[in-house]
Amino acid sequence: xxxxxxxxxxxxxxxxxxxxxxxxxxxxxxxxxxxxxxxxxxxxxxxxxxxxxxxxxxxxxxxxxxxxxxxxxxxxxxxxxxxxxxxxxxxxxxxxxxxxxxxxxxxxxxxxxxxxxxxxxxxxxxxxxxxxxxxxxxxxxxxxxxxxxxxxxxxxxxxxxxxxxxxxxxxxxxxxxxxxxxxxxxxxxxxxxxxxxxxxxxxxxxxxxxxxxxxxxxxxxxxxxxxxxxxxxxxxxxxxxxxxxxxxxxxxxxxxxxxxxxxxxxxxxxxxxxxxxxxxxxxxxxxxxxxxxxxxxxxxxx
Amino acid sequence: xxxxxxxxxxxxxxxxxxxxxxxxxxxxxxxxxxxxxxxxxxxxxxxxxxxxxxxxxxxxxxxxxxxxxxxxxxxxxxxxxxxxxxxxxxxxxxxxxxxxxxxxxxxxxxxxxxxxxxxxxxxxxxxxxxxxxxxxxxxxxxxxxxxxxxxxxxxxxxxxxxxxxxxxxxxxxxxxxxxxxxxxxxxxxxxxxxxxxxxxxxxxxxxxxxxxxxxxxxxxxxxxxxxxxxxxxxxxxxxxxxxxxxxxxxxxxxxxxxxxxxxxxxxxxxxxxxxxxxxxxxxxxxxxxxxxxxxxxxxxxxxxxxxxxxxxxxxxxxxxxxxxx
Numbered sequence: 001x002x003x004x005x006x007x008x009x010x011x012x013x014x015x016x017x018x019x020x021x022x023x024x025x026x027x028x029x030x031x032x033x034x035x036x037x038x039x040x041x042x043x044x045x046x047x048x049x050x051x052x053x054x055x056x057x058x059x060x061x062x063x064x065x066x067x068x069x070x071x072x073x074x075x076x077x078x079x080x081x082x083x084x085x086x087x088x089x090x091x092x093x094x095x096x097x098x099x100x101x102x103x104x105x106x107x108x109x110x111x112x113x114x115x116x117x118x119x120x121x122x123x124x125x126x127x128x129x130x131x132x133x134x135x136x137x138x139x140x141x142x143x144x145x146x147x148x149x150x151x152x153x154x155x156x157x158x159x160x161x162x163x164x165x166x167x168x169x170x171x172x173x174x175x176x177x178x179x180x181x182x183x184x185x186x187x188x189x190x191x192x193x194x195x196x197x198x199x200x201x202x203x204x205x206x207x208x209x210x211x212x213x214x215x216x217x218x219x220x221x222x223x224x225x226x227x228x229x230x231x232x233x234x235x236x237x238x239x240x241x242x243x244x245x246x247x248x249x250x251x252x253x254x255x256x257x258x259x260x261x262x263x264x265x266x267x268x269x270x271x272x273x274x275x276x277x278x279x280x281x282x283x284x285x286x287x288x289x290x291x292x293x294x295x296x297x298x299x300x301x302x
Numbered sequence: 303x304x305x306x307x308x309x310x311x312x313x314x315x316x317x318x319x320x321x322x323x324x325x326x327x328x329x330x331x332x333x334x335x336x337x338x339x340x341x342x343x344x345x346x347x348x349x350x351x352x353x354x355x356x357x358x359x360x361x362x363x364x365x366x367x368x369x370x371x372x373x374x375x376x377x378x379x380x381x382x383x384x385x386x387x388x389x390x391x392x393x394x395x396x397x398x399x400x401x402x403x404x405x406x407x408x409x410x411x412x413x414x415x416x417x418x419x420x421x422x423x424x425x426x427x428x429x430x431x432x433x434x435x436x437x438x439x440x441x442x443x444x445x446x447x448x449x450x451x452x453x454x455x456x457x458x459x460x461x462x463x464x465x466x467x468x469x470x471x472x473x474x475x476x477x478x479x480x481x482x483x484x485x486x487x488x489x490x491x492x493x494x495x496x497x498x499x500x501x502x503x504x505x506x507x508x509x510x511x512x513x514x515x516x517x518x519x520x521x522x523x524x525x526x527x528x529x530x531x532x533x534x535x536x537x538x539x540x541x542x543x544x545x546x547x548x549x550x551x552x553x554x555x556x557x558x559x560x561x562x563x564x565x566x567x568x569x570x571x572x573x574x575x576x577x578x579x580x581x582x583x584x585x586x587x588x589x590x591x592x593x594x595x596x597x598x599x600x601x602x603x604x605x606x607x608x609x610x611x612x613x614x615x616x617x618x619x620x621x622x623x624x625x626x627x
Binding site: 026131134135137138139140141142143144146147148149150151152153224225228229231232235236237238250253254259260263266269270273274277278281282 | 315319322323330331334335341437438441442444445446447448449450451453454456457461462559561562563565566569570573574584585587588589591593596597600603604607608611
């Protein structure tokens with residue numbers, strides 16, 4: 001298995017994958033929406049250019065100090081103390097991506113390593129790791145986070161990201177383990193063992209590249225659940241108070257009793273949360289068709 | 303015989319998991335910043351009450367003895383006194399549990415039935431307009447943000463149109479007036495339950511529809527479907543009795559697996575609608591720093607989740623003999 005043939009093979013697979021992806025309408029819709037949200041997140045970096053009045057957290061309009069509807073000065077209106085809702089929405093997009101992608105990334109790194117180890121080592125290590133995964137997977141993550149917030153006080157956003165990742169890796173590890181188990185029996189692994197490769201080398205050099213596409217597929221689903229959990233946590237009032245996330249915006253609408261009077265405030269964050277979850281999910285399902293070995297005949301690198 | 307061994311093994315596993323959770327909670331409550339004693343004993347009580355509860359819960363003992371007290375109290379049903387309500391925690395959660403079970407099981411069963419039924423149809427018509435719309439609808443429903451959707455329903459159906467009450471489980475007027483009979487009271491509860499039920503139902507049906515659809519798509523590729531058709535069975539018979547019956551099995555396990563996620567949604571729904579259930583109590587207890595109540599609610603939910611998983615596993619093993627290893 002030379003390096004050149006590996007690379008050509010990989011490029012070939014990517015090209016084929018893209019062709020399949022392009023056929024999928026839902027995937028395209030999902031991708032388009034995600035690009036839109038990404039643009040929102042990027043735009044949030046530029047809001048300071050419009051003046052301190054538009055700061056999502058501390059922006060104060062000298063003329064308005066209560067909730068008002070959409071207008072020229074504030075495209076989506078203002079919240080209960082006169083802050084611009086549109087910039088808050090943009091900021092929320094940034095936080096959603098930040099939280100979603102980092103939590104998902106950490107959880108798939110953990111899940112992949114655990115899955116590969118469990119699948120490859122087998123025996124006691126396997127049993128122990130999978131029991132642990134079962135235990136974590138069964139518990140409702142939001143409630144665990146709530147309890148932790150109660151005991152340890154207000155949680156910082158990065159701590160929330162880490163905790164979400166720690167609660168979410170089991171799902172990935174099961175799939176990776178199953179994949180590793182099938183890969184383990186393949187001739188090229190035997191060949192590597194005969195050639196004297198150490199276990200570490202086999203795991204990271206031979207098994208991991210074949211397992212990674214699956215990891216990344218499941219990353220999209222991890223992103224959705226991470227965003228939802230963070231939003232729910234913020235909604236209940238246990239998010240990071242220094243971050244204006246969409247969940248936090250919903251909390252403000254709810255707690256200040258504006259939910260019936262201010263649709264321009266209630267609707268945008270909720271729609272955004274649901275929509276970004278939907279687009280990641282559609283993207284994930286489209287990628288599933290590209291990557292799932294059950295849905296098409298897949299040739300592993302040999 | 304095989305089934306009985308399977309059930310026994312699962313019971314033992316679940317018991318171990320619950321034990322671990324109990325212990326982890328014990329440790330967490332003691333390593334959290336602040337005085338661990340203040341976590342079970344409200345400093346606002348009189349010194350005699352404080353001392354009484356401390357000795358009852360064994361909080362003045364060394365850590366190992368405390369652990370034994372903790373276990374003994376747990377199995378004896380003594381969870382301490384709620385700071386917020388001033389009553390024993392056991393009484394409170396005992397009163398709340400039926401509400402949660404009522405809401406949750408009704409919505410899950412209805413959603414599972416609807417999801418399986420619709421998913422079966424969607425998979426059967428794959429590629430056609432009806433399938434595309436159903437799948438898109440299911441995707442949207444599945445990814446709705448629970449508290450937001452709940453707020454929307456309250457706003458539109460409760461506030462604007464006034465068809466449904468805004469919160470709670472009962473209207474005090476109906477229940478306090480002496481002449482209301484059981485039927486009227488029952489209808490009142492149902493009236494209050496419809497909005498939270500709708501919230502959970504819509505979202506869960508979306509998930510189950512998607513599950514059933516993909517499961518069915520896989521089943522339809524199987525050889526026995528070709529055989530059934532070759533035998534001359536009507537399309538309806540093939541769809542319902544051969545494909546759907548087998549496709550429904552993975553959906554059942556998924557009910558168990560997605561239980562954790564559903565419970566998150568359930569707690570959020572209860573909070574928004576102020577439905578007096580365990581989820582809402584947990585959220586409120588955490589907000590009020592009512593540690594004994596929060597701990598008990600959490601343990602109860604954990605127990606319910608584990609039990610539900612056990613039931614689902616046993617049901618699946620009963621229905622599909624292949625997995626009884």
